[in-house]
Each structure stands twice: as structure tokens, then as C-alpha cells.
Amino acid sequence: MVINGTTIAPGENKQVVFSQYELPSQSVIETPAYVFRSVNAGPCLLLSAGMHGEETNGIETLREVLKHESLQNLLCGTVIIIPIINVVSFIFNQRELPGGRDLNRCFPGTRNGSLGSRMAHDIMHNILPVIDFGVDFHTGGAKINNYPQLRCVFDEPKHLELAKLFAPPFIINSPYRDGSFRVEASKRGKIILVFEAGESLRFNNTAINEGLQGCLRLMKNLNMIAPVDLPQSRTILIGKDKWVRASEAGLFRTHKKFGAYFEKDQVLGTISDPYNKSEVNLIAPDNGFIIGINNQPVVHVGDALLHIGIEK
Ligand SMILES: [Zn+2]
Known part of the structure; x- marks a missing residue:
């Protein structure tokens, strides 16, 4: 396997730089990938995070994966870990690149394009060809x-x-979004799944643990690592999702537990005015699960408040 001119032989674990660019100060930013190869043939799995620089749960999840002992003795195949795809935005605690572009709308990118376009190109050119599938953490x-x-x-x-x-x-x-890593990978026959957990700039232990356990389960189920003790999991398939939006402006509270099931016509939350003169309930439009919550208490009319998922 060759990544950006560096050869990684079967049985080798190596750190390789797959992308580098210069800041206006002339400092060079290098983006490392950590490659773990078994002596035995098998699938090549990519685990990546930090496409958006303020999405720290994914970065922490992959740090936990990196320190897991099972990676040192892969039974087959290759695991490539990129904890921070977008180092520039990470340094500034920002979602976007300098200039306001979203890296996950810059794919497939070009060699001589803008910063985002070059970063996307480096992933498409140096990483995508060597992998079979991957999970991108957001x-x-x-x-x-x-x-x-x-x-x-x-x-x-x-x-x-x-x-x-x-x-x-x-x-x-x-569905796919234009310009994303996921859609451009699919056009080249590679599967990228997107793991979403927690919120930006805040560690969330449930998010990090679920991410770590998911990575270990995936590698175990692909026979890439030795069996590890993992908690029993139940997966719910969500066929349709929608947002419950604010019908009034005011202070928003939800009464449902995060991830919980609810039934049609139940009260999911309340919006009150700050002077306690009026209160409206948010009513469940269907049976479903709370898969996302807006944690901002002060809301405007039309704000997305609760992301609900309807079981397939
Ligand atoms: Zn993201």
C-alpha cells in the first residue's frame, strides 16, 4: 500500500502525511493518517473525524480507538485513522475553513483549487483509492x-x-448531499457512512462511547480484531426523519428523554414567553424517537427544535 509516496507493507503500522499546505505565516500544516496493517489480507477501513473543526466528539472517539490495544495486532486487513481531517478549522475551533467554506461541500476538489478544494482533493487522491469503506465522524x-x-x-x-x-x-x-465526501466516494464505488453524535465543542460521553464501541464492533464483525467485550446493543432503523419547528418565539423546553420513543399527539416540549403570559405545547406529529435536540433555550419562530425519527 502506498499513501502519498510512503509505502506501508503488510504487518507495518505507520504514520503518514497525506496532505500539507502553507498558512499565510509560512507555517506548514501537515495532516497525518495512522495506518495499521495486518500481515493477513482483508478489508481496508477508514475512520475519519474533524471534517468540521469544532466537532470534537469524533476526534476524541478516534483518539480512544487509536489507544485501543486491538489495533496493534490486527487479524486481517488495514485500518486507516485520520483523527483530524481539517486541521486549520480545528485550531480555530471553527466549523468552516478560513473564508467561510464548508470542507464537506468542497468534494471532490481539485489540485489547484481553493484551500478546501485542495484538502478534499488530497483525501480523494491519496486516501480514497486505498480504502474499501469508511466511517466519517461528525x-x-x-x-x-x-x-x-x-x-x-x-x-x-x-x-x-x-x-x-x-x-x-x-x-x-x-440522502446524499452534493459536494460531500460521502457522495463523491459513492461515485467511485466506496461506501462512507456518517456517524453523528453529540454537539460541537462539547464532549459527550454517550457519543464518544457509542462511537468507540461502534468502531470495535465493526472491526470485530469484519474479523479484523480479536473478540472484545462490548455491551449488548439494539439498533433502530429510521426510515424517515423530520424537524419539529418553533410555532412561536420564546423559551423552549423539552419534556422527553433524549433518544426516547414517543407517540403521536404527545407533548414533546413547550415554548413560553419570558414573562409567563403564554405557553404553547409542541405536539408529536407521529410516533417516533427523539434523534436530535436544539439545546438553545431562546428560539425564534421556525427554528428547528427537535429532530424526530420514524421507525422503518
Ligand atoms: Zn460535521
């Missing part, structure tokens, strides 16, 4: 907290098959 943006969930396209049977080996609490049918 968290909710803004003040959105996502219950641990894998997103994939249900119409593509192999996606769901792979997602079930990860066995997260929820697997959600999620």
Missing part, C-alpha cells in the same frame, strides 16, 4: 445535539449491511 452543528446515529442510504443494500455491523442506537436513511 456531531450536530450550531446548538444541535445528535443522539448517536449512523447515516446511510437505505436503497444501497451494502450500506445498511455495513451500518448494522457498527450497530449504533439508530441507523438513519439519509
Whole structure:
């Protein structure tokens, strides 16, 4: 296996730089990938995080995977770990790149394009060709907290098959978005699943643990690592999802437990005015699960408040 000119032989574990670029100060930012190869042939799995620089749960999850002893003795195949794809945004605690571009809308990128376009190109050119499939780790943006969930396209049977080996609490049918890593990988026959858990700039132990356990389950189910003791998991398939939005402006509270099941017409939350003159209830439009919550208490009319998932 060769990544950006560095050869990694079977049985070798190596750190390789797959992308580098210069800041205006002339400092060079190098983006490392950690490659673990077994002597035995097998699948090549990519685990990546930090596409959005403020999504720290994924970065912490992959740090936990990196320190797990099972990686040192892979039974077969290759695991490539990129804890921080977008180092520049990570340094600044930002979602976007300098200039405001979203790296996950820059794919497939070009060699001579903007910073985001070059970073996307380096992943497509140096990493994607050597992998078979991967999981890209994200968290909710803004003040959105996502219950641990894998997103994939249900119409593509192999996606769901792979997602079930990860066995997260929820697997959600999620169409492709233009310019994303996921869609451009699929055009080249590679499956990228997106794991979403927690919110930006805040560690969430449930999110990090579910991410770590999912990675270990996936590698165990692919016979890449020796059996590890993992808690029993139940996965719910979500065929449809929608947002319950604010019908009024005011202070928002939810009464439901995160990830919990609810039934149609139940009260999911309340919006009150700050002077306690009025209060409106948010009513469940269907039976479903709370798969995402807006943690911002002050809301405007139309704000997305609760992301609900309807079981397939
Ligand atoms: Zn993200």
C-alpha cells in the first residue's frame, strides 16, 4: 500500500502525511493518517473525524480507538485513522475553513483549487483509492445535539449491511448531499457512512462511547480484531426523519428523554414567553424517537427544535 509516496507493507503500522499546505505565516500544516496493517489480507477501513473543526466528539472517539490495544495486532486487513481531517478549522475551533467554506461541500476538489478544494482533493487522491469503506465522524452543528446515529442510504443494500455491523442506537436513511465526501466516494464505488453524535465543542460521553464501541464492533464483525467485550446493543432503523419547528418565539423546553420513543399527539416540549403570559405545547406529529435536540433555550419562530425519527 502506498499513501502519498510512503509505502506501508503488510504487518507495518505507520504514520503518514497525506496532505500539507502553507498558512499565510509560512507555517506548514501537515495532516497525518495512522495506518495499521495486518500481515493477513482483508478489508481496508477508514475512520475519519474533524471534517468540521469544532466537532470534537469524533476526534476524541478516534483518539480512544487509536489507544485501543486491538489495533496493534490486527487479524486481517488495514485500518486507516485520520483523527483530524481539517486541521486549520480545528485550531480555530471553527466549523468552516478560513473564508467561510464548508470542507464537506468542497468534494471532490481539485489540485489547484481553493484551500478546501485542495484538502478534499488530497483525501480523494491519496486516501480514497486505498480504502474499501469508511466511517466519517461528525456531531450536530450550531446548538444541535445528535443522539448517536449512523447515516446511510437505505436503497444501497451494502450500506445498511455495513451500518448494522457498527450497530449504533439508530441507523438513519439519509440522502446524499452534493459536494460531500460521502457522495463523491459513492461515485467511485466506496461506501462512507456518517456517524453523528453529540454537539460541537462539547464532549459527550454517550457519543464518544457509542462511537468507540461502534468502531470495535465493526472491526470485530469484519474479523479484523480479536473478540472484545462490548455491551449488548439494539439498533433502530429510521426510515424517515423530520424537524419539529418553533410555532412561536420564546423559551423552549423539552419534556422527553433524549433518544426516547414517543407517540403521536404527545407533548414533546413547550415554548413560553419570558414573562409567563403564554405557553404553547409542541405536539408529536407521529410516533417516533427523539434523534436530535436544539439545546438553545431562546428560539425564534421556525427554528428547528427537535429532530424526530420514524421507525422503518
Ligand atoms: Zn460535521
